[in-house]
Each structure stands twice: as C-alpha cells, then as structure tokens.
Amino acid sequence: MTTPLPDRAAIARDTARALIEIEAIRISPERPFMFSSGLASPVYIDCRRIISFPNIRERLMDHATAILRAEIGLEAVEAIAGGETAGIPFAAWIAANTRLPMHYVRKRPKGYGPNAQVEGVIPQGQRVLLIEDLTTDGGSKVRFVNALRRAGAQVADCLVIFYYDIFPQTRAMLADHGLRLHSLANWQDILTVADDPGPFNPGDLAEIRAFLDDPLDWSARHGGAARLTL
Template sequence: MSDRHTSDWDRDAARITARALLDIKAVNFRPEEPYTFTSGWKSPVYIDCRKIIFFPRARAKICELAAEKIGRHVGYEAFDVIAGGETAGIPFAAWIADRLQLPMIYVRKKAKGFGRNALIEGDVPAGQRTLLVEDLTTDGQSKIRFCTALRDAGAIVHHTFVVFFYGVFPGSFETLRRMDIGLHHLCTWWDVLEVCRTHPYFSDSALAEVRRFLDDPVAWSKAHGGIGAPEEAAAKEEA
C-alpha cells in the first residue's frame, strides 16, 4: 500500500515526523521476537507514539505539522470540535484542539459503569462536525468503534487523524471508506525506512527483515504465527 503523500509538503512532513520518532526512540524493530497486535497480526515493527508526550520539542513540531496537515487536506474551518480516542489519542486531541482553537472531548472505549455511564466526556457533540484524533492506526478497527460512538451521540464524523499509520495491512482505508470516514496521517513505516536509508538507526539485517514484512505483511504475519487474512482480523475483532 502506498503512503498516499500527495505533495512535496506531505513528503517533507512525513520525513520530519519519522526523524522525530526515531530520535526519541519511539520506533522499535524486533524481527527475532515479533509483536502481536490485538487484531492478531504479527509484526517485526512497533511504534510507541506515547513517548511523544515526554519530549516537548518533538511533540510541538509534530502537533504543528498535524494542524497544518488537517488544514491543507480538509480545511481550516472544517470542524467544530476535536475528539480524542481513549487513551493515547487524548493528549494529541488536546494539543491539536489548542492549535486549531477548538473545543475538545474524548471518547471512552466503553462506558465507565458508574455516574453518568458516559461514553463521551466533555460535552455531547450533537450536530457538530467532529474530527477523531488518535496516536496511530494499524488496521482502522478502533477508529470504527470510536466514530460509531460519536455518531450515535449525534456527531457528524467524516474524518479521523493519526500521527502514524502502519500503511501495510490490507483493507485499512477501505474499511473506513465504507463508513464514509477519511483517514489522514503524517507518516508511515515507508517514511521511517526512507529516513533510515541515510541515518544509521538500525542494522542492515533488521532493515532488510522489516522491508520483507512491509512488502508482504500478510505472508510475514502468517509465517510467524499471526493471522494471515483481513477476514481473520474481522473474526477476531467480533469474538
């Protein structure tokens, strides 16, 4: 799957973001002991966007690029409210909402079970154009749950933004497109590899194995004990 960067600005923003993530050691390559995602996919790569909250300069630059990307791709007056997905999306939603001078809410993964038993905290965005923000996405499943919760509350949701999109698992864009949701992101694993070509963050052997994964993530996942087809992920999600 291509990284879907559509302009020189997008490509520059992707490289800057990838370099920032590499500098703060948010990028993890572990081909010898693959990571397992909740969807069942096996992967030799893992990105920890939560580390961004600890690094003021990196997070300031990433949030600056995020606000600009949203404006360029969707519009500077396209939204009434920013929604963060629990939990990793909450700080990014707050920073982006501040830059865009918009109110912010957050969406729980499930109702807290006491008090108002609310799924949405802050205010109910009924009739408001809402942007869902999270730190990253692999196959888009969590975005669907959050967007469904927002729509059930009356929000108008057609866009979601993430700092990092894996950009390799089949069906990600298509699943969201069926729900009329556009996915916007700053960078992907392909951008990380591009930066690693000129900066020696990882060994050549690790990079080669990561590239094999990116070239065919379904086969790589299946060969390493993970799921090997999009329908398997969907079945696991429903279980």
C-alpha cells in the same frame, strides 16, 4: 483566504526522523508484538513517547494542525476528539492550537455512573475530528467513530500521527464507513529516512521489509493472525 498547502513530503520526513530520534521504533523479531487485530509484527511504533519530548511534540502538533487546516478545513471542524488513551494528549494539543472544544472517547463504556463512552459536551450534529496516535488496519478508528456518532457527532475525518499503510483495503474500508484518513507519516517515509543513513542494522531492516512486503504471511509464520478481519 486560502490556506497554503503544507509541504507533505517535508512533514513526512520530519515526522519519520523525529520518531527515529526519540526511539519510538521498537524492533523485536524474536518476540513479535501482537496488535489488537491479532497481527504479529516484528516492529512497533510507540507514538506515546512523543509526549515526553516538548520540542518534537510541538513541531509534530504544528504539522498536524497545518494538515487539518489545508486538507480538512478549520471551518469544517467544530471540535476535536481523542481516542483512549494515546490519542487524548494529541487531541488536547491540537484543540489548543485551534482553540476548539475537545472530547475524548473510550474503547468501551466505563461501566459505572452514567456509563458514558464519550466525554465532553457534544451538541447534536457537531462536526468532530477524531485524533489518534496511529492506525494499522483501521478497525479501532471505526469503533471510536461509531461511538462518537452515537453520541450525536458528525465525523468525516480521522487524523493520525503514523499510518502503517500496509493493507490496501484499509482506506476503502474507512471510506465505506464515511471516514477519510490523514496522517503525518507512514512506513515508506521511515524507510526513506532509514536508508539515508539508517538507524537499523541490516538484519533488522530485512525483517522489517519482509513484514511490510507481506504482513499476513509474516504474522502467520510468527504465531499471529493469518487473515485480516475489517
């Protein structure tokens, strides 16, 4: 039986509106947010807020499950893994939706006991889908995937709630590591919804657009990294 393709544009708009509704978009041009890559940004998408809004989280997890079924294929996934910490609750809900086993992967080995970086029972060669809250440059996704692969998993796909989609080389870098990226929404979706009507004042919106147009230049001018190391 063929899985019907989800309406990706509708999912993107709904996700963007949901993030705006729960005030997950935090803006601070004067005191920029610093990402793990060293990038300075005037805006931060806090997907962790989703966990506190049951109706919205259920809707978004249904969207994620629909994308999993249509774009990856449920038959191609034998377990769901969440990245520490933000990806873990989303992985749990998607695992419940699909009735699949779940694992979670730490940023680094815990440093005591078995010194494990991945928790859960992974049979050798198990096909695992990585779930995360968001990605900017994709670097942390590669580190999580490498940890899962060292634990015996096969990982070909990563599904995130939000993808910044500001660096053209990100998807190519992930492809070089044998990884396909899937997301519910990106910044263009936020801006499309924000223009009709918008939750941001004109000054904030101009700052966001300046960052998205040239994130490395904006970062360098505000004390962050001037180049991206992938």
